[in-house]
Amino acid sequence: MNILAPVRRDRVLTELPQYLRKEAALHVHKDFHPRVTCACQEHRTGTVGRFKISKVIVVGDLSVGKTCLINRFCKDTFDKNYKATIGVDFEMERFEVLGVPFSLQLWDTAGQERFKCIASTYYRGAQAIIIVFNLNDVASLEHTKQWLADALKENDPSSVLLFLVGSKKDLSTPAQYMLMEKDALKVAQEMKAEYWAVSSLTGENVREFFFRVTALTFEANVLAELEKSGSRRIGDVIRINSDDSNLYLTASKKKPVCCP
Numbered sequence: 441m442n443i444l445a446p447v448r449r450d451r452v453l454t455e456l457p458q459y460l461r462k463e464a465a466l467h468v469h470k471d472f473h474p475r476v477t478c479a480c481q482e483h484r485t486g487t488v489g490r491f492k493i494s495k496v497i498v499v500g501d502l503s504v505g506k507t508c509l510i511n512r513f514c515k516d517t518f519d520k521n522y523k524a525t526i527g528v529d530f531e532m533e534r535f536e537v538l539g540v541p542f543s544l545q546l547w548d549t550a551g552q553e554r555f556k557c558i559a560s561t562y563y564r565g566a567q568a569i570i571i572v573f574n575l576n577d578v579a580s581l582e583h584t585k586q587w588l589a590d591a592l593k594e595n596d597p598s599s600v601l602l603f604l605v606g607s608k609k610d611l612s613t614p615a616q617y618m619l620m621e622k623d624a625l626k627v628a629q630e631m632k633a634e635y636w637a638v639s640s641l642t643g644e645n646v647r648e649f650f651f652r653v654t655a656l657t658f659e660a661n662v663l664a665e666l667e668k669s670g671s672r673r674i675g676d677v678i679r680i681n682s683d684d685s686n687l688y689l690t691a692s693k694k695k696p697v698c699c700p
């Protein structure tokens with residue numbers, strides 16, 4: 441990845457992408473949190489946009505389509521032949537959200553039991569967990585709870601964002617899909633995850649889904665930065681004045697224009 445290259449034009453987010461289903465959305469606000477919008481306008485996003493790379497892990501049963509999902513988004517390719525992921529793999533994606541550079545590291549993990557132990561060592565430090573199941577295989581939906589439990593052992597359940605993604609939508613008839621969606625929405629609600637249904641073969645919802653992951657991860661990061669900064673305002677300019685031949689530091693006291 442060339443970190444100096446400009447962000448691709450199709451990776452620029454100026455608005456909050458919307459959820460797929462209201463019943464299982466992480467939040468239903470139409471716009472980014474006002475404090476986030478304001479912080480971006482005032483260039484007060486702290487480490488977000490400068491050094492921070494957010495880690496996203498993708499877990500789920502073997503052959504549910506984790507690798508294909510990442511490849512469809514990152515490379516716009518689809519391979520119909522199954523090649524098991526051995527251990528882990530990752531892709532970097534650079535975005536610009538509300539004018540702020542933001543990078544995601546997408547970790548593709550192995551679903552096969554024999555590689556699970558290597559893969560699980562990479563779970564730590566995730567800001568978002570994507571749990572994938574096959575919309576045409578009810579057992580893979582049932583197993584999502586175990587995948588989530590394993591991933592949460594290595595992460596802070598109170599701050600990590602969860603997404604439950606049904607894959608291979610192109611293989612279901614509308615009636616089959618509706619049945620599966622009912623069960624999946626229930627599981628997503630129990631997990632407090634946002635529900636999505638995608639097809640990596642046709643590309644349906646893939647871009648929308650990753651944009652939503654990016655936007656919500658970005659929003660959570662900026663809010664956390666603002667919280668952390670407390671009374672010290674992120675981005676405040678430290679000025680060096682040289683009055684009276686004494687050098688001293690003063691923080692800019694400029695009041696925020698739009699922050700609530």
Ligand SMILES: Nc1nc2c(ncn2[C@@H]2O[C@H](COP(=O)(O)OP(=O)(O)OP(=O)(O)O)[C@@H](O)[C@H]2O)c(=O)[nH]1
Pocket residue numbers: 500501502503504505506507508509519520521522523524525526549550551552607608609610611638639640641642
């Ligand atoms: N029809 C259809 N097939 C898909 C789709 N996504 C993946 N597949 C197929 O499902 C098989 C498994 O896909 P992978 O992406 O390799 O599965 P995985 O979850 O990464 O598997 P592991 O790496 O073993 O955990 C491949 O043959 C893919 O071509 C989809 O959206 N539609």
Ligand SMILES: [Mg+2]
Pocket residue numbers: 506507508523524525548549550551
């Ligand atoms: Mg794979």
